[in-house]
Amino acid sequence: MAQLQHKVIVGLEIHVQLCTKSKMFCGCAVEFGAEPNSRVCPVCLGMPGVLPVMNKQAYEYSVLTAMALDCRIPTFTKWDRKSYYYPDLPKNYQISQYDLPLGENGFIEIPLESGRTKRIGITRAHLEEDAGKNLHTAGNFSQVDLNRTGTPLLEIVTEPDMNSGAEVRALAVELQRMVRFLGVSEADMQKGHMRFEPNINLAILKDGVEYRTSIVEIKNLNSFRALERSVNHEEHRQLDEFLDTGKVMKMGSKTTRGWDDEREVTVLQREKEEAHDYRYFPEPDLMPVKLAPRWLDDIRSHMCELPLKRQMRYVEQYKLSDYDAGVLTAERSTADFFDEAVEAGGEPKRVCNILAQTGLRKANEKGCSIAQLGVQAIDVAKLAQEIETGRINASSAKTIFEEIVKLKANVFSRATVEDPLTVQRIAEQLNLIQKSDAGELEAIVDQIIAENPKAVEDVTSGGKKSKKAKGFLLGQVMQKTKGQANPKVVSEILAKKLG
Amino acid sequence: MEQLSAKELRDRIAAGQTSSVEATMAVFERIRQFEPTIGAYISTCEEKALEAAADVDKRIVAGEPVGQLAGVPVAVKDNMCTTFGATTCASRILENFHAPYNATVVDKLLAADAVIVGKANMDEFAMGSSTENSGLKQTVNPWDTSRVPGGSSGGAAAAVAGGLCFAALGSDTGGSIRQPASFCGVVGLKPTYGRVSRFGLVAYGSSLDQIGPITQTLADTALVLNVIAGHDPADSTSVNEAMAAACDYLEELEEPVEKLKIAIVPEYTAGADESVQRALSDAIEVYKKLGAEITEIDMPHLDYATAAYYVIATAEASSNLARYDGVHYGHRTQSPKDYVEVYSKSRAEAFGQEVKRRIMLGTYALSSGYYDAYYLKALKVRNLIRGDFTSAFEKYDCIIMPVAPTTAFKIGEKTDDPLQMYLSDIYTIGANLAGIPGISIPCGFDEDNLPVGLQILAPAFGEEKLLRIARMFEKETDWHKRTPPIV
Numbered sequence: 006m007a008q009l010q011h012k013v014i015v016g017l018e019i020h021v022q023l024c025t026k027s028k029m030f031c032g033c034a035v036e037f038g039a040e041p042n043s044r045v046c047p048v049c050l051g052m053p054g055v056l057p058v059m060n061k062q063a064y065e066y067s068v069l070t071a072m073a074l075d076c077r078i079p080t081f082t083k084w085d086r087k088s089y090y091y092p093d094l095p096k097n098y099q100i101s102q103y104d105l106p107l108g109e110n111g112f113i114e115i116p117l118e119s120g121r122t123k124r125i126g127i128t129r130a131h132l133e134e135d136a137g138k139n140l141h142t143a144g145n146f147s148q149v150d151l152n153r154t155g156t157p158l159l160e161i162v163t164e165p166d167m168n169s170g171a172e173v174r175a176l177a178v179e180l181q182r183m184v185r186f187l188g189v190s191e192a193d194m195q196k197g198h199m200r201f202e203p204n205i206n207l208a209i210l211k212d213g214v215e216y217r218t219s220i221v222e223i224k225n226l227n228s229f230r231a232l233e234r235s236v237n238h239e240e241h242r243q244l245d246e247f248l249d250t251g252k253v254m255k256m257g258s259k260t261t262r263g264w265d266d267e268r269e270v271t272v273l274q275r276e277k278e279e280a281h282d283y284r285y286f287p288e289p290d291l292m293p294v295k296l297a298p299r300w301l302d303d304i305r306s307h308m309c310e311l312p313l314k315r316q317m318r319y320v321e322q323y324k325l326s327d328y329d330a331g332v333l334t335a336e337r338s339t340a341d342f343f344d345e346a347v348e349a350g351g352e353p354k355r356v357c358n359i360l361a362q363t364g365l366r367k368a369n370e371k372g373c374s375i376a377q378l379g380v381q382a383i384d385v386a387k388l389a390q391e392i393e394t395g396r397i398n399a400s401s402a403k404t405i406f407e408e409i410v411k412l413k414a415n416v417f418s419r420a421t422v423e424d425p426l427t428v429q430r431i432a433e434q435l436n437l438i439q440k441s442d443a444g445e446l447e448a449i450v451d452q453i454i455a456e457n458p459k460a461v462e463d464v465t466s467g468g469k470k471s472k473k474a475k476g477f478l479l480g481q482v483m484q485k486t487k488g489q490a491n492p493k494v495v496s497e498i499l500a501k502k503l504g
Numbered sequence: 505m506e507q508l509s510a511k512e513l514r515d516r517i518a519a520g521q522t523s524s525v526e527a528t529m530a531v532f533e534r535i536r537q538f539e540p541t542i543g544a545y546i547s548t549c550e551e552k553a554l555e556a557a558a559d560v561d562k563r564i565v566a567g568e569p570v571g572q573l574a575g576v577p578v579a580v581k582d583n584m585c586t587t588f589g590a591t592t593c594a595s596r597i598l599e600n601f602h603a604p605y606n607a608t609v610v611d612k613l614l615a616a617d618a619v620i621v622g623k624a625n626m627d628e629f630a631m632g633s634s635t636e637n638s639g640l641k642q643t644v645n646p647w648d649t650s651r652v653p654g655g656s657s658g659g660a661a662a663a664v665a666g667g668l669c670f671a672a673l674g675s676d677t678g679g680s681i682r683q684p685a686s687f688c689g690v691v692g693l694k695p696t697y698g699r700v701s702r703f704g705l706v707a708y709g710s711s712l713d714q715i716g717p718i719t720q721t722l723a724d725t726a727l728v729l730n731v732i733a734g735h736d737p738a739d740s741t742s743v744n745e746a747m748a749a750a751c752d753y754l755e756e757l758e759e760p761v762e763k764l765k766i767a768i769v770p771e772y773t774a775g776a777d778e779s780v781q782r783a784l785s786d787a788i789e790v791y792k793k794l795g796a797e798i799t800e801i802d803m804p805h806l807d808y809a810t811a812a813y814y815v816i817a818t819a820e821a822s823s824n825l826a827r828y829d830g831v832h833y834g835h836r837t838q839s840p841k842d843y844v845e846v847y848s849k850s851r852a853e854a855f856g857q858e859v860k861r862r863i864m865l866g867t868y869a870l871s872s873g874y875y876d877a878y879y880l881k882a883l884k885v886r887n888l889i890r891g892d893f894t895s896a897f898e899k900y901d902c903i904i905m906p907v908a909p910t911t912a913f914k915i916g917e918k919t920d921d922p923l924q925m926y927l928s929d930i931y932t933i934g935a936n937l938a939g940i941p942g943i944s945i946p947c948g949f950d951e952d953n954l955p956v957g958l959q960i961l962a963p964a965f966g967e968e969k970l971l972r973i974a975r976m977f978e979k980e981t982d983w984h985k986r987t988p989p990i991v
Contacts, residue, residue, distance in 0.1 A: 047604055047605050050832065052603065052833070053585065053593070053598065053601065053603065053706040053707075053828075054584070054585045054591075054703070054704040055703070055704075056702060056738060056739050056740065056741075057740070058737065058740055059740065086823050088826060088870075090829065090844075090847055092831050092843055092846075095827060095832050096827045097826035098823050098826055147843070149832075282871055282872045284822075284823070284870035284871060284875075285870075286879060289711035289741075290707075290741060291740050291741075292740050292741065
């Protein structure tokens with residue numbers, strides 16, 4: 006029996022669509038779903054005589070992302086033309102960056118299931134323009150929609166540092182969260198804002214000898230699920246192929262496969278990388294980009310605390326669970342809101358619970374961010390404090406939160422909502438202040454004890470039924486006080502009275 | 505009327521001594537008379553021109569302000585986009601192409617109230633030195649109709665020489681303004697790269713292309729340059745005003761340059777025809793008499809200019825012309841069997857021989873494995889040539905040399921020998937590679953009564969001084985006053 010071990014090796018090319026208002030080299034709007042060929046001009050149509058003008062915002066977004074990826078940022082870069090003929094590329098060349106990318110030699114930390122992180126190398130990041138779309142609708146012709154032509158795309162290439170489908174997915178998810186935090190891309194998978202092309206092969210150890218399978222590139226994946234599954238599928242397919250045929254990597258033997266999402270298999274597209282010669286040369290219509298120190302500083306000033314770092318800080322500093330910290334850092338607006346509420350004096354764990362259990366659910370319902378619900382961070386801090394002091398309980402906090410959202414939805418009560426005493430006022434209006442006065446509660450407890458001799462007996466006799474009976478009595482007190490009794494105080498009184 | 509320069513005409517129109525309509529009608533009368541022989545225009549727009557002329561006249565009568573070229577009939581080379589008429593680049597692939605926008609220079613002409621009379625013939629996509637590569641028509645030299653007008657702006661130069669307009673815009677990638685100006689006995693300026701916006705100029709060699717005036721006199725050159733020069737936000741390679749502001753080139757034009765220091769490069773220009781050499785020596789004598797100091801210098805890398813040029817220009821062209829594929833606009837082949845055939849057949853059918861040759865040359869030069877040996881090497885040569893000019897201009901105000909090694913040659917004489925044709929750009933290419941301004945002014949005639957041009961080269965953004973140096977010569981001579989026999 007042959008000794009066999011294998012390891013999958015994956016590197017990733019990712020295209021991220023930047024969320025600039027206008028295209029990379031002209032003033033046309035970047036817009037998804039518009040009438041075909043309605044967001045075009047002579048420049049992006051590649052008409053005779055037109056010239057590109059660089060979108061500065063796109064460049065800044067790209068440099069910011071490269072900084073977040075810890076790339077070296079050259080202060081001198083240039084544009085190049087990449088030539089190939091395709092109907093969705095009106096100039097038949099794409100303006101891109103070839104030998105001087107705007108960022109190189111970086112890395113990204115990705116979270117692993119074990120709770121640890123792994124560092125994945127970033128080979129390069131460069132900016133380019135997107136092509137249009139060929140539409141193969143019906144008949145013996147195709148149509149071309151050039152609305153997407155010229156949309157700024159940031160291409161990020163990783164080192165082959167990933168060793169499982171799960172790791173590849175983790176990187177994709179982490180990158181999505183990162184670019185959203187930076188505000189450089191909506192990273193909406195449905196709209197094709199992130200597209201992935203993994204390069205996969207295997208290192209196989211057989212009888213002490215290492216073999217490598219040929220590299221397979223899977224084209225144009227646009228969901229995390231397809232990305233992960235295609236890598237997993239390819240791992241098994243390559244292993245089977247090796248066991249069947251013994252074929253190993255040859256120079257230049259890279260093949261291209263596509264992902265069949267229904268059958269969940271990769272399908273051969275090109276046996277051998279066609280002798281593609283893109284005939285790169287420097288774009289003569291654009292000046293090289295020189296990043297002066299002041300410009301660089303200005304870009305750097307838009308850097309934020311990145312999501313994974315922030316997630317780890319929440320665990321470390323606030324002792325939140327990794328899960329909770331992940332929930333809070335899924336979106337920049339949630340994390341910022343959380344920080345603001347904590348800053349305003351809310352106890353982190355309680356703030357987290359309010360946001361995770363009520364805020365995010367509500368925001369999701371309304372299809373907006375937490376910050377857009379109308380509840381102020383100070384309100385949440387206040388709610389957390391009120392729970393802390395026992396004046397209200399968690400369920401009341403939820404009621405109050407929802408009440409503020411309701412008030413905010415009514416524009417006329419806007420003024421009241423911004424009142425710093427909102428939480429207290431609503432709590433009082435809705436009678437949600439807990440009764441914590443031991444004297445007052447004692448009288449009610451006595452009454453309940455008197456009314457429920459059976460339960461009292463179960464408690465005092467100890468044994469199996471005791472715990473359940475205690476809960477029953479507590480529930481009776483809560484009912485009597487319409488939920489306003491502080492359960493902690495009631496429990497203490499019950500314990501004292503019934504031993 | 506045709507005896508007037510553009511500036512003189514403008515001044516007369518402004519003074520009410522004549523009208524733009526009158527001048528425009530006269531131009532179209534001459535076009536009717538001579539265009540069948542000369543063939544300078546691919547298209548004309550009489551109705552639109554007369555409308556524009558009438559508008560200018562009306563405003564002048566009303567005492568309203570008008571632009572610098574108010575009422576002057578001008579021609580535009582057919583590689584500059586106009587929303588009126590077709591913009592063909594003299595290519596069958598764009599024969600019916602109507603641009604949806606105006607080139608910046610066209611907008612500037614219109615804003616200056618110039619009257620555009622038509623689009624001038626040229627070598628297809630500006631590739632050529634005789635206008636014989638036009639895919640649409642033949643232009644002849646007004647001085648001798650059996651000869652070429654030069655190229656690629658041959659139509660524009662012939663139109664100015666033949667009195668079919670008062671001034672024209674040409675484009676110059678390797679001499680395409682200066683050489684036809686020399687062949688046709690008119691003034692042609694290639695400004696510094698970046699001085700005039702290229703937006704709307706159909707690209708041939710993007711890093712070399714520059715638009716400039718073709719006129720009868722230096723005052724006209726200055727006037728037209730005043731209108732078209734300046735930064736354009738739509739052209740990233742047009743120079744920022746803060747770096748090198750355009751100025752009023754007419755203002756100091758009559759001021760001679762004191763202690764003028766001129767360099768000549770005898771070794772480099774020794775190969776020119778005897779008549780050309782003689783005209784050059786005469787010109788040197790004129791400058792000497794004006795007190796200029798003449799020094800012989802060596803430009804060691806200029807010998808490689810033509811080779812470097814034909815690598816860089818064709819490489820850029822191969823990419824610039826990739827868009828003419830029959831998919832989005834322009835000629836499309838009938839019943840292709842697949843999309844690849846849309847490309848291959850459309851291009852094979854509609855591009856001319858020279859265009860195909862240059863696309864192939866350029867494609868080869870950029871191909872993987874050859875890039876370093878050709879394109880990269882050519883860029884290095886380009887830098888060395890730039891360096892030669894920079895060091896020359898540290899000591900000298902300008903360099904003078906012939907525009908071309910010959911005067912206008914016979915139609916068909918060089919069409920079968922592309923290399924010979926390429927060599928007619930040998931003296932003009934250096935300015936494009938270095939990005940510096942160069943001008944061609946009439947400086948004599950050969951034994952066949954064909955005009956000879958004098959080329960003056962100046963440092964980048966030195967147009968103001970360059971025009972003054974040229975004007976010193978023009979004032980002393982009357983070569984520019986001669987008119988072709990056909991006229």
